[in-house]
Amino acid sequence: MLTPNVIDISEQCSTIDFSKLKSEGIKSVIIRLGVGNTQDKRATEFITEAKRVGLIIHGYHEYQDDVENQIQWSIQNAHKLGLSNNAYYFLKVRSNKNNIKELFRPFYRNWKMNRWNVGLYASVTEFNNFNSDEFERNDIYKWAIKNDDQSIEKMNLLSINSLDGIGKDIDVSGKLNQVININDSIETDPNKDYRVSSGAFVGFDYSTTSIQGGKFLVASPDGVNKIPKLGPDGSFMFNRDDGERILKLIGAEFVPKIRINKNAPSKVPSDYSDGIFYEKVFLDSFQIKVNQGKLGILTTKVIVDANHCYARQQLEIVDSKKPVILLRNGRDNAWKSWTYLLGDEENAGSD
Known part of the structure; x- marks a missing residue:
């Protein structure tokens, strides 16, 4: 009989007695750190209690459809919560819209560069559709639900059952239960005054x-x-500009993708990463009244430097009789007022 030695938990769990779990043989815990771009409400509490009883702490991020910039947010959130270097950081995906393999790859690359070990929670069937050589070559940890009618031989972590929201798991590989070597010694730049040429180095x-x-x-x-x-x-x-230059060199045409983003009105400049973003928006949510037209394309151009995040937004109203375009700048956590680039208040008025 398989004996659980790992638990996975989130804010949905009932009361947890960490001391009792440890006495029952639990050695490590995988804590949900966030969903989309929202921190798990009990993540800090769980981390504190797990440390108190001496459990080894790992984390997972739950992917949410239609939420942008989740990679960068997940990194910032994990650092904020203090996820240790060389701990395991898992991506949990419950999506029918996306190719999980392609969705996972950029998370893996960025998390690895932030010095975490990386894993993926998926079904055994989905893992079997992946290139196993890629997983083994990059030491990606495979976490799946145990199911008797599927092959589980190559899985690293198996979910056995869940009671009161606490997932019971078996660390087949034993890696999750090894003491984490934080390795705080980071090689830093010994030559701070070394100058580089703008755009050339x-x-x-x-x-x-x-x-x-x-x-x-x-x-x-x-x-x-x-x-x-x-x-x-x-x-x-590659960033977006790199990609566009490469496409031009090979003769391909770059077609920017317009995303529907219900959260766009509440986003501030710092919610975007460096690059250009295209979003379909509804004007009512921006508190912009238009005599004719309720639909717009929002273009956001962002530059991030060491100190600030600068952004410019252009809102084009696409279903009005006359062209109406508004423009505004922003920095960090605030936007300036909208300015009419084309059209006027006779065609569109702002609350």
């Missing part, structure tokens, strides 16, 4: 971002910041 140097661990292949778009370009699995990392 590419080479191996120390990252100025939160990604640490020695020298990277980096580029400097502004002559100050040095941005990693080589991922931990050997892949090159």
